[in-house]
Amino acid sequence: MKALLSEDEQLQIIAECTDGQKLIEETIRLKPNLILCDLSMPKMNGLDAIREIKKKLGDVKVIILTIHKEKQIFEKALQLGVNGYVLKEDIYDQLKFTIHTVLNGGKSYSAKITEAFAIGQGQERSELTFELLTRREREILRLAALGRTNREIGEELGISVRTVETHRANLMQKLDLKNVQELIAFAIKHGVVSIDEMEA
Amino acid sequence: MKALLSEDEQLQIIAECTDGQKLIEETIRLKPNLILCDLSMPKMNGLDAIREIKKKLGDVKVIILTIHKEKQIFEKALQLGVNGYVLKEDIYDQLKFTIHTVLNGGKSYSAKITEAFAIGQGQERSELTFELLTRREREILRLAALGRTNREIGEELGISVRTVETHRANLMQKLDLKNVQELIAFAIKHGVVSIDEMEA
DNA sequence: TATAAACTCAGTATTACTACTTAGATTCTC
DNA sequence: GAGAATCTAAGTAGTAATACTGAGTTTATA
Numbered sequence: 001m002k003a004l005l006s007e008d009e010q011l012q013i014i015a016e017c018t019d020g021q022k023l024i025e026e027t028i029r030l031k032p033n034l035i036l037c038d039l040s041m042p043k044m045n046g047l048d049a050i051r052e053i054k055k056k057l058g059d060v061k062v063i064i065l066t067i068h069k070e071k072q073i074f075e076k077a078l079q080l081g082v083n084g085y086v087l088k089e090d091i092y093d094q095l096k097f098t099i100h101t102v103l104n105g106g107k108s109y110s111a112k113i114t115e116a117f118a119i120g121q122g123q124e125r126s127e128l129t130f131e132l133l134t135r136r137e138r139e140i141l142r143l144a145a146l147g148r149t150n151r152e153i154g155e156e157l158g159i160s161v162r163t164v165e166t167h168r169a170n171l172m173q174k175l176d177l178k179n180v181q182e183l184i185a186f187a188i189k190h191g192v193v194s195i196d197e198m199e200a
Numbered sequence: 201m202k203a204l205l206s207e208d209e210q211l212q213i214i215a216e217c218t219d220g221q222k223l224i225e226e227t228i229r230l231k232p233n234l235i236l237c238d239l240s241m242p243k244m245n246g247l248d249a250i251r252e253i254k255k256k257l258g259d260v261k262v263i264i265l266t267i268h269k270e271k272q273i274f275e276k277a278l279q280l281g282v283n284g285y286v287l288k289e290d291i292y293d294q295l296k297f298t299i300h301t302v303l304n305g306g307k308s309y310s311a312k313i314t315e316a317f318a319i320g321q322g323q324e325r326s327e328l329t330f331e332l333l334t335r336r337e338r339e340i341l342r343l344a345a346l347g348r349t350n351r352e353i354g355e356e357l358g359i360s361v362r363t364v365e366t367h368r369a370n371l372m373q374k375l376d377l378k379n380v381q382e383l384i385a386f387a388i389k390h391g392v393v394s395i396d397e398m399e400a
Numbered sequence: 401t402a403t404a405a406a407c408t409c410a411g412t413a414t415t416a417c418t419a420c421t422t423a424g425a426t427t428c429t430c
Numbered sequence: 431g432a433g434a435a436t437c438t439a440a441g442t443a444g445t446a447a448t449a450c451t452g453a454g455t456t457t458a459t460a
Binding site (some may be wrong): 040045046130131146147149178179180181182184185188189191192196198199 | 346
Binding site for chain 4 (some may be wrong): 095134136137155160161162163165166167179
């Protein structure tokens with residue numbers, strides 16, 4: 001997202017904050033024109049941070065980017081005087097446009113692709129490492145990423161736990177993954193699982 | 201995403217497929233107007249699946265939604281006659297619009313929010329459960345989601361492994377999480393970690 | 401300043417995963 | 431049909447996480 005926004009010459013990203021406390025500190029220090037922030041952050045809730053900021057620096061603009069469309073939260077945000085409120089689901093509008101274009105017989109290719117053509121960039125490394133996996137290994141990668149234990153995977157596929165362990169060890173080695181977290185990160189980045197189908 | 205697309209009356213989602221093989225089978229069975237698919241899928245690669253489909257049912261329209269802007273992949277997709285190619289980064293265009301509106305002194309609130317107002321829906325459960333966590337617990341949630349072992353977390357924070365275990369157990373119980381996968385899913389959904397900062 | 405909340409640490413036992421190796425059965429391919 | 435790749439399974443050993451419990455110390459706040 002940072003890379004994407006940086007492409008816009010009218011924008012300059014001067015800081016990134018990992019929690020609400022840092023957000024307040026950095027805002028006071030750097031006095032930005034605009035803050036783009038989520039509501040759920042470590043240490044301090046986004047709305048609380050914004051309240052602090054608006055108290056100390058009333059003229060800074062704030063856009064909320066969140067998944068929350070709960071009335072209470074939005075009203076609270078409005079009371080605090082936020083300038084923009086973007087739902088994460090809004091960002092799919094581009095996709096909708098493409099769908100309708102295609103359904104009407106047209107074609108639509110991402111402009112960024114053609115731009116990339118001119119520059120001649122692009123690497124396939126990660127796609128290739130994924131190709132190294134066998135069918136069984138991908139199946140197990142998926143189930144493991146979804147939170148199944150080896151025992152459950154074995155039951156689900158009708159094979160021994162030991163076999164699952166073998167497959168899992170092989171795919172971990174092929175992809176150079178060190179733990180479950182990396183396995184999940186890989187699975188998400190390659191579309192083997194989506195965040196939505198993951199529990200919790 | 202399914203929920204989002206379903207809102208459009210002109211669209212009707214008649215199937216969802218978890219892998220390339222099922223995609224082929226279902227396409228032949230249901231003969232949809234349009235297929236929206238990723239490139240990375242279990243069992244069979246997206247492009248291979250599309251090749252099969254285009255061979256058997258030439259008139260079905262296909263939109264690729266992917267993170268890949270590699271020249272080779274896009275060219276391969278073009279050769280197969282896909283009708284649309286959407287980069288996942290394209291979908292941030294809506295966000296860009298809001299940013300510029302706000303920077304120019306305007307305000308911009310998601311239309312979906314005001315719609316939701318009329319219906320009066322919305323729940324805060326997950327936001328509240330997150331609030332249950334203490335500062336220390338959120339710190340440990342974050343580090344655990346990023347792949348650190350309890351031992352590493354202890355060293356990083358200068359506390360005993362046993363303390364980390366306690367915090368971890370407490371936060372798992374508070375959030376009703378059963379395993380690391382759910383922990384990660386929760387962390388991602390609440391913006392405690394982003395997929396990008398996760399290794400692999 | 402009392403009281404609660406948060407943070408700290410450990411004992412004990414169990415379960416899950418990882419590393420490394422070996423090896424037979426099946427399936428695909430040249 | 432030979433050979434490779436894949437799928438299957440297990441032995442052994444070690445590491446990591448979880449499920450309980452109990453308990454002392456610090457910190458915030460009413």
